[in-house]
Amino acid sequence: MNIRLLCILAFIFSSYAGAQQCTTSVLVNAFDARTKTTLHGLRASDFAASIGREATTVDSVRPVFRNRVLVLLDVSRYKNDSSRNALLQSTVDDLEESPAGMPVMFGAFAERAVFTANFSSDPESLAASVKLTVPRASSLGGKSNLTNALHQALKKFGQHRPGDTILLVSNGDGRLGRSLARDFARSGARLQLLMNAPDTSDGHSFSLFAAFAAADQINPNLIKLANSTGGVLMGFMNSEWYDAAASGYLLEVRESQSRKPQSWRLQVRNYDDEFGVESVLFYPLQLPACSVPLIASTRPHGES
Numbered sequence: 001m002n003i004r005l006l007c008i009l010a011f012i013f014s015s016y017a018g019a020q021q022c023t024t025s026v027l028v029n030a031f032d033a034r035t036k037t038t039l040h041g042l043r044a045s046d047f048a049a050s051i052g053r054e055a056t057t058v059d060s061v062r063p064v065f066r067n068r069v070l071v072l073l074d075v076s077r078y079k080n081d082s083s084r085n086a087l088l089q090s091t092v093d094d095l096e097e098s099p100a101g102m103p104v105m106f107g108a109f110a111e112r113a114v115f116t117a118n119f120s121s122d123p124e125s126l127a128a129s130v131k132l133t134v135p136r137a138s139s140l141g142g143k144s145n146l147t148n149a150l151h152q153a154l155k156k157f158g159q160h161r162p163g164d165t166i167l168l169v170s171n172g173d174g175r176l177g178r179s180l181a182r183d184f185a186r187s188g189a190r191l192q193l194l195m196n197a198p199d200t201s202d203g204h205s206f207s208l209f210a211a212f213a214a215a216d217q218i219n220p221n222l223i224k225l226a227n228s229t230g231g232v233l234m235g236f237m238n239s240e241w242y243d244a245a246a247s248g249y250l251l252e253v254r255e256s257q258s259r260k261p262q263s264w265r266l267q268v269r270n271y272d273d274e275f276g277v278e279s280v281l282f283y284p285l286q287l288p289a290c291s292v293p294l295i296a297s298t299r300p301h302g303e304s
């Protein structure tokens with residue numbers, strides 16, 4: 001085969017490949033703006049998606065189920081061991097309520113971070129691993145290094161899987177690194193937020209009014225980061241934490257074979273007309289770039 005023929009074949013293949021599309025998995029939270037409740041039963045045909053000015057297709061929709069979740073707990077606000085131990089014990093109790101089959105990892109951080117060894121889908125095994133990790137939390141320092149903790153948490157997932165979620169329990173004290181938004185976009189992981197419960201070691205009881213105060217005190221840049229990944233501030237940490245971590249839909253969205261992340265828009269069709277209220281969607285601001293494996297997977301059957 002001569003060089004000229006090889007060049008022609010290369011041109012044909014590149015033109016063909018450029019016209020192909022890949023499919024990207026995207027996590028989406030859908031709420032009723034009036035009741036703040038999750039929208040259930042949505043199908044692919046209920047969503048309208050566009051990249052730039054061009055409409056694109058949502059091929060399939062399914063509820064998020066048994067996705068990997070890394071629960072990351074900020075202990076920097078709890079300055080004495082008794083407060084930290086009480087918080088960690090409460091977290092252990094909450095993790096024991098996690099659904100069987102959901103792979104969960106636990107981490108705690110202040111200046112430094114510690115994590116359980118692996119993701120575990122058995123609540124009892126997870127709780128045992130967390131109890132082994134708890135004694136190490138007293139030596140994590142007093143200040144918050146949130147950026148470093150989030151970078152470490154992203155690495156714990158290894159190769160990305162659709163649905164990967166970091167459930168961060170923190171008010172966002174400390175500086176957020178500029179690279180975090182880019183690193184979350186590259187990883188495809190979602191950041192969901194829960195707030196630290198107030199420290200009641202001073203003798204003051206916890207009240208519902210504390211929720212409003214805590215929401216005002218949380219770092220707005222942290223909320224912005226979570227929103228960019230498709231996450232949202234869900235309230236205080238409690239035994240229903242897995243509803244925040246596993247809520248929403250996993251959409252399969254077609255996109256062109258771009259090697260760069262692409263801005264896009266998503267809406268629920270006719271929701272306003274049918275129900276008279278507005279839907280609220282939380283989804284990643286950008287579709288991740290098509291990776292080499294995704295591009296290769298778009299070739300016709302039989303090609304190597």
